[in-house]
Amino acid sequence: MRELRDYNAQEWLRGAPLFQYLRRARNRTVDRIYRRRLAPGQAELVARLSGHEGAMAFTVAFNMPEAVELLMDAMARFLPETLLVVCDNSSRAEARQAIAAACAARGVAYCDMPISPYQVGRNGSRSHAVALNWIFHNLIRPAAPRVFALLDHDLLPLQPVDLCARVAATPCYGMVRTHGKAWYLWPGYSVFDFRSVGHLPLDFGTDTPLGLDTGGQNWSVLYRNLDQAACTAPMAPMYVRDPLTGDRAHYLLVDGWLHAGGAGHGGEGAFASVQRAYAANPEGLLAALEPVPQGRGKGRNKKTAQ
Template identity: 40%
Template sequence: MSSKAVEIFRRTRGVQLLLGLRHEILRLQFLGSGASKGHAFAKSLRGRPERNYCFTIAFNTPWVIDVLTKAWQVFPTGTTLVVIDNSRSQEARASIEAICARRGVAYFGLPRNFETNPSRSHGVSQTWIFHNIVKHLKPDMFGFIDHDCFPIGPIDIARRVGRKIGYGMPLHARSSYLYKVAKDEPCWYYWAGLCFYNFAAVEHAKLDFRNRLDMGMDTGGGNWPVLYSKHPGDEFEMARLSHLAVNVDGKSAKYELYDGVLFHVGGASYRSHATNPDYRSQLSDHIWKTYLGGTQDRLISI
């Protein structure tokens, strides 16, 4: 059977229903797995004076956690960073935990995640964090940042949220999907790699950070029907996207920059130029020397 025929078959209603059932079973199984450990971790965090938290989900790439945790020390963000590890590699987990210990960053290893699709794996991990950590921590403000997205200057994230429901990078459903809200506006969602919320505004929402491919939305789109669709857009603060040209050893690339200060490496899980080990090493050197004061405090060499 050709790949096109397979794709057509996968889109049939019966197959979609079975896939949806499979995804829901895995979601419920994962949300219940290790829940008591998440509650205990939240209790340990409650003993600290901080009230604003930024969670990042690590995935098999210690060098970006090295960058992120250092950047959080260098530049004020108005939040406390917490690393939640979804890595499949035990070696990566050990390395990431060691980095966090050296930098005084709270670390928690997620239970085994049986989702093999990266988007669903990431989304269900965020959902697990909300229901098993955040709802027991009860912070003033919380949110998520991609493990390869870090500040290159000061940004007060808590202030950006302010009195609004949230702050983040808005994305819209693909135009080929005609699902609309009452005012004929396309459905939208915060990118899962940059989304923050007033806890009091979402405490009782059934947040679901999985994708909604049926509506043309990637990771984070599951929050459209349970949150974003229920409020006017002006109740949310929107980040702005620009691009930063970076030249590394003659290789030029444009990287995403949010609100002029949050640098998104993208490709940190080894796409684009980052599939080349030499480029990764050169990019790491560039980041440390340009933004973090030199490589003397780097803990992981590539």
């Protein structure tokens, strides 16, 4: 949230500080009510997680079983020692059924999350935020993993990654997003040392007054006190060539993880291209990526035929 002294006279006349603080109070109330809801098999899941000594990765699944399938395959291939937990925030019952079945087939930990208080298309960022806050309070804190990561469901590793090493010298690490003087870690790729942050009142909500999306509330709780450079993962736009069509489109590569981009939000075609490229050569896809020339990587999933 912005400090009251940062509002100008016109904003005070419009009542902006009061409106924003009331909206924040509303969001916190919704979070706290939702946080108290239980998921089926929650106690058993926490017991399973508590027995794992290594890193854990939590992904919020949303309406795309195929994205979750690809993530599970890539995690098993490149991060077999990391316990993946699929937390299902899907709005469609058939998607939840398919994702639950896929997790059961692979023996992957699955959480059938309580239905979100936010409907799809109305406020996707808030739906994601309350899901993350529920996961933090109901799964991560009780299980107390050494290291935990938050992953987008359409993010996939293309090489082995040591998550514990990423936070050996810093409380957190991941894809940094900034707005003005504030910054935060995108919760689609962020890694945390539990001993450093588990006691903090983390809040993965948006901070609209500061221009920060999901995860932005942690600017005031955590990030403002840290060295941004030490927490920043390398990232670059890269071309992925579709083996079926020969076309290429660019996606974001973050610390060896490829963000298929748009899965669950109208980006099925873009995701399918990555899906085919991965299936054709999972071990060699990272080396096959082509750098996007500087100045051409601002858009997402733009196609070229070369």
